[in-house]
Amino acid sequence: MTWILIKKQMMEIFRSYFYDSKKNKKRSTVSTILFMLIYAVMMVGVLGGMFAYFSKGICGPFAAVNMSWLYFLIMSMVAVSLGSFGSVFNTYSGLYMSKDDDLLLSMPVPVRTILIARLAGVYLLGLMYSAVVIVPAVIVYWVVAKCTVLNVIGSILLIVIISLIVLILSCILGWCVAKISRKLKNKSFITVLASLLFFAAYYFVFFKAQEVINKIMVNAVVYGENVKNKAYPVYMFGRIGEGDISAMLIYTVVIVILCALIYRVLSGSFINIVTSNNTVSKVRYKEKKSKMKNQFAAVLSKEFARFFASPSYMLNCGLGSLFLFVLGVVFIVKGHSLVVFADTIFQYKEAVRMVPLFFAVAICATAAMNDIVVPSVSLEGKNLWVLRSLPVKTWDIFRAKLAVQFIFTGIPVLFCDICMLIVFRADIKPVTLIMLFILPILYMVFMLLFGMLLGISFVNLTWTNETAPIKQSLNIFIAMFGGWIFAIAVALVFIVKAYKIGLFMYVIIVDMVFAALSVMLYIWMKKIGVAKFENL
Structure with a gap:
C-alpha cells in the first residue's frame, strides 16, 4: 500500500x-x-x-x-x-x-x-x-x-x-x-x-x-x-x-x-x-445590506476571491507584480547609472540608441512572470459544473479571468513605464518615448490573451492538489519561458539586424506586431476558445 x-x-x-x-x-x-x-x-x-x-x-x-x-x-x-x-x-x-x-x-x-x-x-x-x-x-x-x-x-x-x-x-x-x-x-x-x-x-x-x-x-x-x-x-x-x-x-x-x-x-x-476545520474566534452576526451585482462583476469577485484564497496561486502566478514595482524603483534610483553603463557596452551601434529599448524589454520580461490567467480554468477543477450552471455568458467568464491578471499586471506596468519616461525624458524624442511607453502595454495584453489560449488548450480538471495546475503544468512552463523568449527576441532582433532602421521605426513595427497578434488571439478566444470551454 x-x-x-x-x-x-x-x-x-x-x-x-x-x-x-x-x-x-x-x-x-x-x-x-x-x-x-x-x-x-x-x-x-x-x-x-x-x-x-x-x-x-x-x-x-x-x-x-x-x-x-x-x-x-x-x-x-x-x-x-x-x-x-x-x-x-x-x-x-x-x-x-x-x-x-x-x-x-x-x-x-x-x-x-x-x-x-x-x-x-x-x-x-x-x-x-x-x-x-x-x-x-x-x-x-x-x-x-x-x-x-x-x-x-x-x-x-x-x-x-x-x-x-x-x-x-x-x-x-x-x-x-x-x-x-x-x-x-x-x-x-x-x-x-x-x-x-x-x-x-x-x-x-x-x-x-x-x-x-x-x-x-x-x-x-x-x-x-x-x-x-x-x-x-x-x-x-x-x-x-x-x-x-x-x-x-x-x-x-x-x-x-x-x-x-x-x-x-x-x-x-x-x-x-x-482534519482541522480551521475555526477561528466566533464573529457576531451584523445585518448588512448586500448590493446587487451584474453578471460580470459577480464572476470577477469570485475570481478575485479564488486568487486571494490561495498563497500558492498568489506567489507562483502573481509575484511579477511585486518585481515590476521593484524594477520601477530601480529605474528611478539607478536608471542613469544603468544608461551610462549600457551605452559604454553597445557604443551607440551605428549611432542608434539601444538602451531605451532594453528598459522596455526588461518591463516586458518581468510582466511575463505574471500568469494568473493560465491556470484559472484548470483551478475550477471538478466544480466547473457550478460555474457552467450559472446564468452567466461564457464570454463574461473569460472577461473576468482576463481582468484579474490585467489589473494585477497593468498597474505595475504603467508604474514602470512612467519611471522609464522619467529616466529618458531629456534624451529621446517624445514620439519615440510614446512608442516605448506603449510597447510593454501591448506586450502585456498579448501575453494575457496568449496565457488564456494556453489555459484553454491544456486543461487539467482532475487534479487532487492545486500545485498541479499552478506549478507543474505544461502551460505554465510555456507561458513563462515563452514570455521571456518573446521579450528577449525583441531585443536580439534589434541588436543583430533591425538597428539599421532606427529605434523609432523598429518600436512602431514591434507595437504593430503585438497589436496584430493580440487581435488574432482575441478573435480566436471569442470563437474557438468559447466553444472549447463550453465543451469541457
Whole structure:
C-alpha cells in the first residue's frame, strides 16, 4: 500500500507528462518521452551545467591548498538553499492540503502509510533540486581533484545527507505554517508575506554569494582555520565529501535521529491538522445590506476571491507584480547609472540608441512572470459544473479571468513605464518615448490573451492538489519561458539586424506586431476558445 501511494504522489507531481487532460487519455510513449527530455534538458543541461561550470571554477583552487572540505561545504550550502527554496512552497500543500485527504482517511489505510507517501513526494522534489547542485559538484571534484574509494563513498553519502537536510527543513517550515495557519483568519496573506520575506532573504544571499566566495578564495587558509577553530562541526560536515570516516559516521547518526524526530512530530500532528476545520474566534452576526451585482462583476469577485484564497496561486502566478514595482524603483534610483553603463557596452551601434529599448524589454520580461490567467480554468477543477450552471455568458467568464491578471499586471506596468519616461525624458524624442511607453502595454495584453489560449488548450480538471495546475503544468512552463523568449527576441532582433532602421521605426513595427497578434488571439478566444470551454 505504501508503494501504491508513493506512486500516486509521483503521478500527481508529473501527471502532465503521462496524461493528456485535453483528450482525457494517456499520452503516447513518444509524447511522454519528449516531455521528459525537455524537462531533463532544463534541469540537467541548463541548471546542472551552470552549477558544473561554477564548481569547476572554485574546485581547483581549494583542492590545490588541500581545502577540498571547504569546497564541499560551500556547494552543500548552495544545494541545501536551492533544495529548500524549490520544495518549500510545495511542502505545506503537499503534506496537509491535498484534496484527497478525506477520501484516504476514510479508507482502511494506516495514517503512517499516508504520511510516508506524502513525505516521499516532498523528499523526491527536494532531492531533485538539491541534486542539480551537488551532483555536478561531486563529479567535478572527482575529475579535477582526486577519486578514491573513500571519496566516492563520502561524496555519495553527502548527496543523501543533503537531501535529508532539505527534507527536514521543508518539513519544519511546512509544519510551522500548518500550525500557525489554524490560528489565523487571513492565513493566505500571512503565508504570502512570510514567503516574500523568505524571497528577499534568499535573493540578498544570492547576490552577496559571489562576493563572499571571492573573499573566501583569496583568504582560503585564514577562513579555513577560523572555521576549524570556531565551528568544528561545520568543518566536519565538509569532510564528508573528502571521505572522512568519523565525519560520515557522526553525521549519518545525527541525520537519522533528526529524521526520526521529525517523523514523530509530524505523525503526532498530522491527523489533527488535516482534519482541522480551521475555526477561528466566533464573529457576531451584523445585518448588512448586500448590493446587487451584474453578471460580470459577480464572476470577477469570485475570481478575485479564488486568487486571494490561495498563497500558492498568489506567489507562483502573481509575484511579477511585486518585481515590476521593484524594477520601477530601480529605474528611478539607478536608471542613469544603468544608461551610462549600457551605452559604454553597445557604443551607440551605428549611432542608434539601444538602451531605451532594453528598459522596455526588461518591463516586458518581468510582466511575463505574471500568469494568473493560465491556470484559472484548470483551478475550477471538478466544480466547473457550478460555474457552467450559472446564468452567466461564457464570454463574461473569460472577461473576468482576463481582468484579474490585467489589473494585477497593468498597474505595475504603467508604474514602470512612467519611471522609464522619467529616466529618458531629456534624451529621446517624445514620439519615440510614446512608442516605448506603449510597447510593454501591448506586450502585456498579448501575453494575457496568449496565457488564456494556453489555459484553454491544456486543461487539467482532475487534479487532487492545486500545485498541479499552478506549478507543474505544461502551460505554465510555456507561458513563462515563452514570455521571456518573446521579450528577449525583441531585443536580439534589434541588436543583430533591425538597428539599421532606427529605434523609432523598429518600436512602431514591434507595437504593430503585438497589436496584430493580440487581435488574432482575441478573435480566436471569442470563437474557438468559447466553444472549447463550453465543451469541457
